[in-house]
Structures are given as C-alpha cells and as structure tokens.
Amino acid sequence: xxxxxxxxxxxxxxxxxxxxxxxxxxxxxxxxxxxxxxxxxxxxxxxxxxxxxxxxxxxxxxxxxxxxxxxxxxxxxxxxxxxxxxxxxxxxxxxxxxxxxxxxxxxxxxxxxxxxxxxxxxxxxxxxxxxxxxxxxxxxxxxxxxxxxxxxxxxxxxxxxxxxxxxxxxxxxxxxxxxxxxxxxxxxxxxxxxxxxxxxxxxxxxxxxxxxxxxxxxxxxxxxxxxxxxxxxxxxxxxxxxxxxxxxxxxxxxxxxxxxxxxxxxxxxxxxxxxxxxxxxxxxxxxxxxxxxxxxxxxxxxxxxxxxxxxxxxxxxxxxxxxxxxxxxxxxxxxxxxxxxxxxxxxxxxxxxxxxxxxxxxxxxxxxxxxxxxxxxxxxxxxxxxxxxxxxxxxxxxxxxxxxxxxxxxxxxxxxxxxxxxxxxxxxxxxxxxxxxxxxxxxxxxxxxxxxxxxxxxxxxxxxxxxxxxxxxxxxxxxxxxxxxxxxxxxxxxxxxxxxxxxxxxxxxxxxxxxxxxxxxxxxxxxxxxxxxxxxxxxxxxxxxxxxxxxxxxxxxxxxxxxxxxxxxxxxxxxxxxxxxxxxxx
Amino acid sequence: xxxxxxxxxxxxxxxxxxxxxxxxxxxxxxxxxxxxxxxxxxxxxxxxxxxxxxxxxxxxxxxxxxxxxxxxxxxxxxxxxxxxxxxxxxxxxxxxxxxxxxxxxxxxxxxxxxxxxxxxxxxxxxxxxxxxxxxxxxxxxxxxxxxxxxxxxxxxxxxxxxxxxxxxxxxxxxxxxxxxxxxxxxxxxxxxxxxxx
Numbered sequence: 206x207x208x209x210x211x212x213x214x215x216x217x218x219x220x221x222x223x224x225x226x227x228x229x230x231x232x233x234x235x236x237x238x239x240x241x242x243x244x245x246x247x248x249x250x251x252x253x254x255x256x257x258x259x260x261x262x263x264x265x266x267x268x269x270x271x272x273x274x275x276x277x278x279x280x281x282x283x284x285x286x287x288x289x290x291x292x293x294x295x296x297x298x299x300x301x302x303x304x305x306x307x308x309x310x311x312x313x314x315x316x317x318x319x320x321x322x323x324x325x326x327x328x329x330x331x332x333x334x335x336x337x338x339x340x341x342x343x344x345x346x347x348x349x350x351x352x353x354x355x356x357x358x359x360x361x362x363x364x365x366x367x368x369x370x371x372x373x374x375x376x377x378x379x380x381x382x383x384x385x386x387x388x389x390x391x392x393x394x395x396x397x398x399x400x401x402x403x404x405x406x407x408x409x410x411x412x413x414x415x416x417x418x419x420x421x422x423x424x425x426x427x428x429x430x431x432x433x434x435x436x437x438x439x440x441x442x443x444x445x446x447x448x449x450x451x452x453x454x455x456x457x458x459x460x461x462x463x464x465x466x467x468x469x470x471x472x473x474x475x476x477x478x479x480x481x482x483x484x485x486x487x488x489x490x491x492x493x494x495x496x497x498x499x500x501x502x503x504x505x506x507x508x509x510x511x512x513x514x515x516x517x518x519x520x521x522x523x524x525x526x527x528x529x530x531x532x533x534x535x536x537x538x539x540x541x542x543x544x545x546x547x548x549x550x551x552x553x554x555x556x557x558x559x560x561x562x563x564x565x566x567x568x569x570x571x572x573x574x575x576x577x578x579x580x581x582x583x584x585x586x587x588x589x590x591x592x593x594x595x596x597x598x599x600x601x602x603x604x605x606x607x608x609x610x611x612x613x614x615x616x617x618x619x620x621x622x623x624x625x626x627x628x629x630x631x632x633x634x635x636x637x638x639x640x641x642x643x644x645x646x647x648x649x650x651x652x653x654x655x656x657x658x659x660x661x662x663x664x665x666x667x668x669x670x671x672x673x674x675x676x677x678x679x680x681x682x683x684x685x686x687x688x689x690x691x692x693x694x695x696x697x698x699x700x701x702x703x704x705x706x707x708x709x710x711x712x713x714x715x716x717x718x719x720x721x722x723x724x725x726x727x728x729x730x731x732x733x734x735x736x737x738x739x740x741x742x743x744x745x746x747x748x749x750x751x752x753x754x755x756x757x758x759x760x761x762x763x764x765x766x767x768x769x770x771x772x773x774x775x776x777x778x779x780x781x782x783x784x785x786x787x788x789x790x791x
Numbered sequence: 792x793x794x795x796x797x798x799x800x801x802x803x804x805x806x807x808x809x810x811x812x813x814x815x816x817x818x819x820x821x822x823x824x825x826x827x828x829x830x831x832x833x834x835x836x837x838x839x840x841x842x843x844x845x846x847x848x849x850x851x852x853x854x855x856x857x858x859x860x861x862x863x864x865x866x867x868x869x870x871x872x873x874x875x876x877x878x879x880x881x882x883x884x885x886x887x888x889x890x891x892x893x894x895x896x897x898x899x900x901x902x903x904x905x906x907x908x909x910x911x912x913x914x915x916x917x918x919x920x921x922x923x924x925x926x927x928x929x930x931x932x933x934x935x936x937x938x939x940x941x942x943x944x945x946x947x948x949x950x951x952x953x954x955x956x957x958x959x960x961x962x963x964x965x966x967x968x969x970x971x972x973x974x975x976x977x978x979x980x981x982x983x984x985x986x987x988x
Contacts, residue, residue, distance in 0.1 A: 296861075297859070298860045381861075562856060565863055617856055617857060
C-alpha cells in the first residue's frame with residue numbers, strides 16, 4: 206500500500222493523500238473562517254471534495270455573485286445560510302425600489318437541495334409572504350430565521366412561520382419594513398411550542414396580543430432574547446419580565462408612561478429579578494424619571510443600545526455611568542460631549558461606540574471632544590461610528606495615537622466639505638494618521654473636506670482595509686487611482702459625489718475582480734468607460750442605474766453620456782435577469 | 792446638560808424633522824459649504840428655537856447623512872405624532888390615567904372620566920349612567936328617569952369618526968377613544984339601527 210514503510214509491524218499508516226474524506230472533513234471543521242476552508246478546497250481535488258461536502262455554513266455576501274442552484278450543488282450539506290442582497294448604499298435610500306435582491310430563488314433552490322436546512326439569514330433583500338410560507342413548509346428542522354433590513358413581507362408571513370416551524374429557536378427581525386395585516390401571528394405558535402430562545406419583533410409596527418405574548422414567554426423557558434415593539438405598555442413589560450427573569454437580552458420597546466411611583470416600583474422589582482440580563486435596548490420614549498429602574502442591572506450590562514431613545518440630560522448620563530462593564534454602547538448625540546466624557550471615565554471596558562445624529566437635517570451636536578475623550582480613556586475601544594459637526598486634524602492625530610487598535614472607524618461630519626474648524630485645512634492629515642497608526646483597520650468611512658492626498662495615504666497604508674466609504678471628497682482621478690492601485694485587501698468600495706472619472710476605473714479594471722463590489726454615484730463616469738470595463742472584464746457585472754422614470758435603451762446612448770449610478774460586482778452567474786427597467790447591465 | 796424639568800419642553804423640539812420635500816426643508820443653504828465651520832461656531836451657543844422651525848436653511852441631499860432609511864422613518868413617525876399630540880384630547884395625567892371628555896346631549900357641561908379605571912364596557916356604562924343621572928331630564932320628583940334605551944354611547948376615534956361604543960375589544964377601544972358622547976332620543980335610535988361603514 207504505502208510508502209509509510211518503516212513501521213515495525215501491522216498495517217503501515219496510509220499515505221496522507223489516501224486518507225478517507227471523513228478525516229479531511231473533520232480536519233476542516235477546525236478551520237476558523239470560510240476563507241480558510243476556501244483556500245483548503247483549492248489545494249487539490251480530494252480536498253475540494255471533502256471540504257465542499259462538509260461545509261455546513263455558507264455566507265453569500267452578494268446574492269448575484271453566484272446562482273442559487275450552483276451554490277447548493279457545490280455545498281450540498283449546508284445547514285445554515287446567510288445571503289445579502291442590495292448594495293449597502295440602499296440603506297440610505299440611494300437605490301430605487303424594485304432593484305432586485307429577491308430571496309425567493311434562494312429559498313426555492315434551498316427547498317430542493319437543502320431539505321435539512323436549519324438556519325436562514327437575509328440582509329437587504331426582498332422577502333415575500335410566499336417566501337416565508339415556503340420556508341415553513343420546506344424545512345422540517347428549521348430553527349433560525351434572521352431578517353435584517355428586508356422588506357416585502359407582512360404579518361401574514363410571520364403567521365406562516367409561527368404556525369409551521371415546530372422547531373423554531375430564533376425569530377430575529379431587525380429593522381425590516383413589515384406590513385401590518387392585523388393578523389395575530391403570535392397566537393399561531395401552538396400551545397405545545399416551547400423551543401423559542403430568541404424573539405425579536407421590535408421593528409413591527411402594530412398591535413400585539415399581550416395575553417398571548419405572556420403565555421408564549423411563560424412557556425418558553427429557554428427564552429434568552431426578547432425584543433419588544435412599541436405596542437407593549439410599561440406595566441405589561443414589568444409583568445413579562447417577571448415571567449422571564451432568565452433573559453439575557455431585552456429590548457424594552459417604547460418604555461413610555463408618565464411617572465407613577467407604583468409603576469416605577471413594579472419595574473424596579475421586575476428588573477431586580479433579572480440577574481442574567483447583559484444586553485439592553487429600546488427605551489424609545491423613555492422618561493428620565495424611569496431610568497433609575499434600570500440601576501440594578503447596570504453592573505451586569507455589556508451592551509446598551511439607546512440609539513432610538515430620545516432621553517437626554519443628567520439622568521441619562523447617570524444611568525450610563527453606572528454601567529461599568531459596558532463593552533458596546535449605541536447612543537444618540539443627545540448625550541453630548543459632556544456625556545461622552547463621563548462615558549470615557551466610567552466605561553473602561555468599552556470596545557464599540559456608535560453615536561447617531563438626533564437631527565438628520567441639522568449640523569450635528571457633538572464635537573471632536575467627545576471622541577477624543579473616549580479614545581483616550583477606553584483602551585479596548587476598537588470600533589467607532591461617530592456623527593458630529595466639527596473635527597480637527599489635531600484631534601484625529603491624537604485619536605490615532607491613542608487607539609492604534611481601531612478595526613472600524615467611521616466618522617461622519619454632518620455638513621459635507623467641512624474643513625478643520627480651527628485651521629480651515631482639509632482633514633487629510635487627520636485621516637492619514639488614522640490609517641498609518643491603525644494597522645488592523647478593516648472598515649473606514651471618511652468625511653469632511655478632503656483632497657487626493659488622503660487617498661494616497663489610504664492606498665499606501667491601509668493594508669487590511671476591506672471596506673471603504675467615501676462621500677464628497679477628493680479633487681481628481683488621482684484620488685480613486687490611489688485607492689484602486691493600493692488597499693491590498695479591499696473588498697467593498699462605495700463612493701458618492703466625488704470628482705472621480707473614467708481613467709482610474711479602466712486603469713484598475715483587474716482590481717475590481719479581486720473585490721466583491723464597487724458603487725459609484727454622482728461621480729464623473731461616462732457610459733463609454735462602463736462599456737469598456739464590461740468588455741474587458743467578463744466576470745464583472747456592470748450595472749448602470751438611471752432615473753426610474755426614464756428608461757432609455759442603453760444601446761441608443763452615446764459613449765459620452767454621464768452615468769449617475771454604477772454598481773459593479775464580480776459574479777460567476779452572468780448577468781441577472783430580474784433587473785427593473787431603470788437598471789441596465791452593460 | 793439640561794435640567795430634568797426642561798426635558799419635556801425640549802422633547803417637543805429636539806427632533807425637528809419635517810417630511811421630506813416640504814417647503815421648509817427645500818430652501819438652499821445661505822453660504823458655501825466652506826463656510827460651514829464658521830456657521831457651526833456661530834450656532835454653537837444658539838439654542839434651537841422652541842417652535843419647530845427648520846434648521847439653518849439647507850438643501851436636502853439624497854441619502855445624506857448616511858443614516859438608515861429605517862431610522863429616518865422611525866423619527867419622522869415619532870415627530871408626526873408629537874405634532875399631532877399638540878392639541879391632545881386624550882390626556883395622560885399623573886398616575887397614568889387616560890382622561891377623556893364626556894359630553895351628553897342637552898347637558899349644560901361636560902365631564903371627564905379616566906378610561907383606565909374601568910375593566911370593561913359594563914363598568915363604563917354604569918359609571919356613565921351614574922354620572923349623567925342628573926341630566927336625564929327625568930321627573931322632578933326623582934323617579935328613575937334614566938332609560939338606557941333612550942341613549943347611545945358613542946365615541947370619537949383617532950380618525951375623527953363617530954363610533955358606537957362596544958364593537959371592539961375594550962383594550963382597543965381605550966387606545967383609540969378620544970372623547971365620548973352620549974347621544975339622546977331620536978338621534979340615538981337612528982344610530983343604533985344605522986349600518987356602519
């Protein structure tokens with residue numbers, strides 16, 4: 206048999222390449238990431254076979270990168286699948302409706318090829334009630350449904366899930382647009398159904414039968430995550446908590462009522478019983494007087510999401526300052542710089558900070574002070590999203606020096622083109638310091654007045670950068686060229702309102718195939734360049750978007766025609782067939 | 792930092808989001824963006840006006856700031872309801888009560904009741920009967936003149952429609968009832984028999 210030769214007696218060990226597949230499958234199960242598994246699969250045909258047959262989790266970052274049937278054929282043993290659809294800028298309304306991203310083809314193919322599927326997660330996709338009905342009907346072992354920023358379904362679809370998925374453990378609905386058909390979907394979980402571990406319906410606008418909810422919560426003894434919507438009155442919240450003191454994660458929903466000492470006492474007692482509570486969110490209309498009801502859980506909290514809460518003032522700050530073990534804080538800029546200074550001194554374990562603007566059309570509330578303070582005092586801070594009204598290079602340089610461990614840095618100065626407010630210079634030096642210092646930076650969003658120089662720094666230094674978001678920045682084609690010819694690890698690039706034209710795009714066409722996708726809107730692109738790009742790179746899908754009201758056939762337009770929106774992505778599936786009239790594939 | 796007492800006052804102003812496309816928001820910016828920093832400095836000390844005035848007139852840029860549409864629409868909705876609540880007919884009193892006005896045709900003055908005090912329609916009716924006994928235009932000699940069949944209890948809901956009390960579950964009724972109206976005599980009989988739209 207083998208060349209294993211020198212063993213004393215008995216069977217020689219088989220040579221490594223003749224080991225049965227099961228051995229390799231077991232070995233591959235230790236590989237931490239899908240990228241590692243992909244690399245292993247590329248080594249030889251037997252590894253390819255072993256790896257693909259044992260892949261249980263599949264993440265499809267762009268639903269159009271491959272056809273559903275191909276994915277299912279290649280990975281027949283998948284138990285958990287995650288699919289993402291629309292480009293990221295769709296979140297901000299830059300993609301008109303009916304663009305695409307339908308979940309139906311994926312669910313249909315999965316119903317055929319993955320009957321044992323247990324988990325499905327969709328992000329920025331169109332999921333219809335029929336999709337949900339199909340899920341409920343097709344997968345006997347279905348356990349986890351996660352929908353993030355999706356639309357197209359109603360409470361009727363949720364009813365199908367509730368009624369049909371007997372093993373359901375997680376129903377997680379995050380920031381979806383759900384139509385309320387006034388169907389009491391919660392009542393459709395059978396009385397015998399007790400397996401729920403996660404229930405998140407916070408984004409559902411509409412009435413909920415509270416008695417049914419209470420019964421469901423009472424009988425699902427393993428419930429760990431409960432996130433309520435705005436239909437749950439405060440006294441009912443207290444009752445629910447008393448029925449589920451084992452909760453680890455709670456979304457309070459509205460949390461609104463005029464102050465009443467009895468209700469406050471009831472809440473205090475209820476929270477007092479929740480010894481395992483680690484993550485808290487909601488408090489949307491919270492009144493400051495009620496915040497002390499949370500005090501008893503503050504010590505245990507690792508995550509606090511008040512990003513939809515309009516509460517402000519000393520009570521807010523007092524509350525947060527008691528959360529000494531906070532790792533993740535999402536909050537509105539109503540906290541102000543002063544509040545962030547308190548966070549800085551109280552929450553030394555903070556890893557992630559997100560501060561959202563309270564006024565979407567204003568100039569912003571926060572200044573550089575808040576971010577400088579938190580960066581200086583929170584040694585584990587590695588992820589930041591910060592909306593503010595002004596910044597300086599000096600502040601950014603200080604932040605970069607204090608926190609070389611940033612992995613995600615997203616700064617949004619609300620007014621486009623805002624320079625350093627003291628020197629009036631562009632913020633090139635500041636952001637350059639960030640990319641030079643933070644060697645592990647994976648995600649970056651820049652804003653303010655910026656020239657091509659900042660892109661030179663980013664291209665040269667941001668070796669691990671995977672996602673870059675640019676708006677109202679740069680002077681010329683050079684800017685884009687620096688990025689596309691540098692940034693070794695770049696996967697997603699999204700650009701809006703920058704003076705970048707055809708040349709850098711064509712000069713770096715090959716780079717685009719190493720990336721997942723490129724979005725460019727309101728730049729200086731022409732149709733001719735897009736045509737050239739499509740001709741040059743057959744594995745890229747080059748999509749052009751016009752005004753929805755205007756669907757002129759692409760062929761009739763001259764090369765010089767400006768392109769308002771461009772979305773380019775690599776794909777092995779060829780051009781998609783579900784484009785609306787305003788999207789044309791070059 | 793605002794004193795707690797100011798919170799309620801500021802609450803009405805802090806989310807000054809108009810509906811997109813309204814005239815308020817469409818005015819062009821007064822100066823070039825490069826002066827933006829100066830504007831920010833000047834605006835630092837100025838408090839936002841109490842009335843829901845638009846911010847320093849600013850052209851709305853589509854998709855900017857980069858905030859999820861879901862988040863934007865959440866705050867638009869909450870702002871709309873704050874505006875609608877400007878003239879509240881349902882008042883939440885200290886104690887969490889839900890006070891609504893009750894009028895009775897022919898009565899010289901109105902009453903107010905706390906809807907939260909009642910567990911169901913029967914209790915509510917009994918309370919109303921007790922409250923308006925004196926107006927039932929009965930015999931001066933105190934004979935029980937309050938004949939229920941002469942009255943219909945109606946209410947005005949969130950949409951402003953006149954509805955007959957008793958059709959929907961009590962919890963739902965409480966959340967949509969803006970005011971009560973006890974209708975008398977022929978009008979009442981007509982309503983009882985009328986088809987609902």
